[in-house]
Amino acid sequence: MSVLVYVESEEGKFKKTSYEVASYARGVADMMSTTVTAVTIGVDDNSVLANYGVDKVLKISNEKLNTFNAAAYADVIHQAAKKEDSKVVIVSSSANAKYLAPLLAVQLEAGYASNVVALPENASPIKVKRTAFTNKAFNFTEITTAVSLLGISKNAYGLKESSAPATEEAFEPALTDADFSVNVQSVDKAKDKVTIADAEIVVSGGRGLKGPENWGMIEEMADILGAATACSKPVSDMGWRPHGEHVGQTGKPVASNLYIAVGISGAIQHLAGINASKVKVVINSDPEAPFFKAADYGVVGDAFDIVPRLNEKLKEFKANNS
Amino acid sequence: MKILVCISHVPDTTSKINFTSDNTEFDTNGVQFVINPNDEFGLTRAMWFKEKQSATVDVINVGGPETEPTLRKALAIGADGAIRINTAAKDGYQVAKELSKVVKDGAYDLIIAGRESIDYNGGMVPGMLAAMIGASFVNTCISLEIEGDKATAIREIDGGKETVTASLPLVIGGQKGLVEESDLRIPNMRGIMMARKKTLNVVEPEGDKIETKAVSFEKPAPKGQVKLVSSDNLDELINLLHNEAKVI
Numbered sequence: 332m333s334v335l336v337y338v339e340s341e342e343g344k345f346k347k348t349s350y351e352v353a354s355y356a357r358g359v360a361d362m363m364s365t366t367v368t369a370v371t372i373g374v375d376d377n378s379v380l381a382n383y384g385v386d387k388v389l390k391i392s393n394e395k396l397n398t399f400n401a402a403a404y405a406d407v408i409h410q411a412a413k414k415e416d417s418k419v420v421i422v423s424s425s426a427n428a429k430y431l432a433p434l435l436a437v438q439l440e441a442g443y444a445s446n447v448v449a450l451p452e453n454a455s456p457i458k459v460k461r462t463a464f465t466n467k468a469f470n471f472t473e474i475t476t477a478v479s480l481l482g483i484s485k486n487a488y489g490l491k492e493s494s495a496p497a498t499e500e501a502f503e504p505a506l507t508d509a510d511f512s513v514n515v516q517s518v519d520k521a522k523d524k525v526t527i528a529d530a531e532i533v534v535s536g537g538r539g540l541k542g543p544e545n546w547g548m549i550e551e552m553a554d555i556l557g558a559a560t561a562c563s564k565p566v567s568d569m570g571w572r573p574h575g576e577h578v579g580q581t582g583k584p585v586a587s588n589l590y591i592a593v594g595i596s597g598a599i600q601h602l603a604g605i606n607a608s609k610v611k612v613v614i615n616s617d618p619e620a621p622f623f624k625a626a627d628y629g630v631v632g633d634a635f636d637i638v639p640r641l642n643e644k645l646k647e648f649k650a651n652n653s
Numbered sequence: 654m655k656i657l658v659c660i661s662h663v664p665d666t667t668s669k670i671n672f673t674s675d676n677t678e679f680d681t682n683g684v685q686f687v688i689n690p691n692d693e694f695g696l697t698r699a700m701w702f703k704e705k706q707s708a709t710v711d712v713i714n715v716g717g718p719e720t721e722p723t724l725r726k727a728l729a730i731g732a733d734g735a736i737r738i739n740t741a742a743k744d745g746y747q748v749a750k751e752l753s754k755v756v757k758d759g760a761y762d763l764i765i766a767g768r769e770s771i772d773y774n775g776g777m778v779p780g781m782l783a784a785m786i787g788a789s790f791v792n793t794c795i796s797l798e799i800e801g802d803k804a805t806a807i808r809e810i811d812g813g814k815e816t817v818t819a820s821l822p823l824v825i826g827g828q829k830g831l832v833e834e835s836d837l838r839i840p841n842m843r844g845i846m847m848a849r850k851k852t853l854n855v856v857e858p859e860g861d862k863i864e865t866k867a868v869s870f871e872k873p874a875p876k877g878q879v880k881l882v883s884s885d886n887l888d889e890l891i892n893l894l895h896n897e898a899k900v901i
Contacts, residue, residue, distance in 0.1 A: 401780075401790065426811045430792040430826075433745070433780025442864030443745065445776050458868065463773050467670040469871040470773070476864045512789040513819040516805075520813030528811035532900070556901065568834045574795065575809060580666055580771055581690045581829050589900040600666045606873075610898045612890070613879075623879050628893055632884035641887050648891050648901070 333368040333387065334360040335417035337408050339425060340374045346529060347490070348423050350383045354491040355450070355483050356421045357384025362454045363419070370411040370502070372396050372404065381497035383490065389414070389502040395511070398518070399427050403510035405434035410504040412439055412478070419457065420480045425528055432482050442474035445482035457481075465580045466606035484607065485528070485586040527578065530559035532589040533608070535578060537563040539594020539615060539634055543571035548638045549593060555645045561585065563595045579604035594634045597622025614638065654708040654799065654821075657756060658696045659766035659778065660727050661689035661742075662720035666771065672870045679772070679870070688723055691767025695827035697837055698797060699765055700731045706799065709733050711759070715742045715751050721853065728848035729840030735851065740858040744865045745777035752778070753785040754859050761822065762802070768793050768826040773867070776826075783824035791817055795830025 336356035338349045356367045366386040371377055373396060377388040389411050396403060408431070412420050420439065422428040424446060436443035446462045452471065457479045463470035527533055534553045536546060546560075553560045560576060567577035578585045580600040590608035594615060595601060602625045605611070613626040616633050623629045630637055664670070664684045671680040688696065702708040712727040713736040714720050724735040738751045756764055764783075769776035783790030789804075791797075795814065796807035802821045807814050809830065825831075840848070882890045894901045 401792070405784075426793055426809065429776050430780070430790075430808075433749075433777040434784045434790065436746075436777065436864075437781050437784035443775075443777055444865055446774055460871075463867075463870070464664075464670045465771055465774060466873075468672070469873065471868045471871070473866045473868050474864065475866055509787070513791060513817050516816045516818055518810070518813065518815045520810065524812065526812030564834075574830050575813065577829070589894065589898070598667075603666075610894070610900045612894070623881075625876060626879045627877075627898065628890060629879045629881050630884050630887070630890060631881065637884050637887070641890070644887050644891055645901075648895070652895070 333366045333415045333417055334363065334419045334421065335412045335415050336367060336369050336385070336421040337428070338369045338371050338380060339423055339428065340371060343374050345374065345379065348425065348485050348529070350490050351485070351488055352421055352423045352483050353380055353383035353385050355488045357491065357493060358450045358488070359419055359421065360384070362451065368411070368415045368417070370408055372407070377499055378497070382492050382494050384493040384495070385497050386495065388497055388499045390499055391502050391504065393503070393506070395506060398515050400511060400513065400515065401427070401431040402434055402513060403506060405431040405438060406506065406510050407504040408435055409438040411502060414502070418478055420478065422480070422482050424482050424484050428482060432480060436480045439478050439480060440476060441478035441480040442476040443480040443482070444472045444474060446484050447481050448484045448487040450488070462607065465603040467603055486588065486607070486609070487586070525557060525559040527559045527561055527576070527583050527585060530587050532556045532558035532591070533561050533578070533585050533587045534558045534591045534593070535561035535563065535595060536566065536593050537595030538565050545635070546572070548642060551642050552591070552638065552645065555642060555649055563601055592622055592626070593638060595622060596620045597625055654702065654706060654763060655759065655761045656699045656702060656708050656710045656763045656765065657759065657761040658692065658699050658710060658712045658727070658732065659752060659764065660692050660696070660712050660714045660723060661767065661770040661772070662686050662714055662716055662723040663689045663770050663772045666690065670872070672872070676869050676871060686723055688726060689767050689770045691769060691771070691828045693837060694829050694831040695765035695767060695825065696727055696730060696732065698827065698831040700838070701832070702799065703731065711736060713738070713752065713755060715740060715748045717741055724853060725848050726840060728851045728853070729844040730838050731844065733851065735853040737853060737855050738858055739855050740861070744863045744867070745775045745781060746864040747862065749778045749781035749785060750860065750862065751858055752782050755856070756782070756786055763799065763821060764788070764824045765827050766825065768828045779824050779826040786822070788822040788824050789819035790824045790826070791819065792826035794825045794827050797825060797831060
């Protein structure tokens with residue numbers, strides 16, 4: 332009856348969102364007076380999960396699972412859920428989690444709610460609050476099946492520490508050929524860059540920057556703040572920046588703590604995609620830009636004047652505060 | 654090659670989102686409906702397969718008669734035929750289940766859907782459909798090539814991309830990148846005239862089982878006023894971000 336949570340890792344290390352889904356699972360387990368079992372794949376040391384309320388870890392080590400494969404991962408999580416007789420299964424909202432979750436839902440015969448932003452309002456039947464209409468609204472969804480699968484939005488629940496000892500058990504699920512019908516040939520990922528998905532801070536540039544040659548100051552600000560870089564849709568459409576940086580309704584969603592928009596007017600589609608960020612700062616020369624209505628802090632003025640001066644001040648601030 | 658493109662009928666990206674009936678229903682009053690943007694990239698890629706590799710392309714939607722103009726638009730863009738499953742789309746499971754029946758009966762090789770619809774953002778139909786029919790599945794797909802029964806696809810991952818191969822039948826969760834924004838087609842007069850003559854089959858649903866129920870909606874709390882900081886006083890901005898917002 333344990334609540335099962337799939338805790339993601341990359342190259343054997345957990346991410347911050349991993350602790351967030353574990354914390355969330357603890358919250359659900361408390362509502363249902365049960366325990367939390369975490370399933371991990373390819374992580375040697377799982378002891379840290381106890382700090383986020385995990386009671387038991389099912390540890391999977393299998394060379395075939397060293398590279399992420401949605402069908403295979405869904406299959407092993409399904410087997411873990413069966414073993415634990417779990418009625419609630421929890422995953423994150425990473426690209427990989429959103430890839431495997433619908434496959435897992437079919438295997439579990441579970442109703443699946445994605446983009447969940449809070450603990451269930453009801454435990455039986457499970458009723459959750461999730462974002463819809465690309466952050467322009469919330470939707471309360473009731474799950475009508477015996478097993479529920481919940482995908483938790485990043486940065487919505489937060490980390491909740493609670494310490495109790497956790498037990499660990501090696502788990503060896505069976506794998507089939509069908510699990511590997513999609514073969515990963517190569518992965519192209521910048522190793523030293525913060526990704527938009529993981530970033531606490533995102534610095535984003537728009538058409539107001541006039542051309543790709545002017546992105547140096549955006550990258551510099553991102554470096555100083557340890558932030559990811561992003562851009563608006565026209566910028567990626569014009570090829571100034573790679574598609575992977577496009578954030579907004581048809582691009583990547585952003586749910587960072589701080590989103591800094593430079594030279595972005597704030598079209599409704601852009602705002603929808605970044606609205607889940609906690610604090611928004613806009614720098615724009617047009618005081619009528621719609622972004623000022625959506626932002627928490629704003630500076631009206633020329634980005635080419637403001638950003639270099641702000642970068643100097645941020646450097647100073649960082650030097651004095653680290 | 655037989656391709657089926659799944660088309661969601663969604664409010665235009667600029668729509669104001671409101672609800673009626675005590676916040677239990679989406680208010681369609683004054684709302685323009687369009688082909689879901691993620692589906693439109695897939696439809697345009699399907700047109701390429703039609704023109705370069707002689708594929709036939711059908712489009713499908715699960716929805717009431719009000720969604721037919723959206724399917725007609727897909728026909729005007731160049732799809733060969735359209736299917737409408739005559740029932741309101743209630744949840745991802747129900748839609749995937751209805752689609753799976755059509756895919757099996759029609760022996761489609763490639764099914765292209767969007768990674769998510771921009772209304773409910775469930776992101777579940779393509780994956781569920783793949784699992785139900787036992788096909789391979791590639792999500793957040795930004796490039797797709799087919800040679801015989803082999804597909805090579807590029808998938809967007811957090812912070813990069815991944816190249817994968819799979820055999821047909823294959824289900825794709827597509828998005829921008831499958832084609833560029835500038836490749837999207839606006840139906841011309843000839844296309845619109847031809848679309849009127851193409852078949853739009855209305856099929857009755859198989860079942861009505863759902864797994865999730867959208868009970869009600871809520872709009873986000875209105876946003877407070879922006880705090881403006883003078884461009885001559887950037888220290889104040891840093892101070893606010895550090896001491897008030899506590900984000901740096």
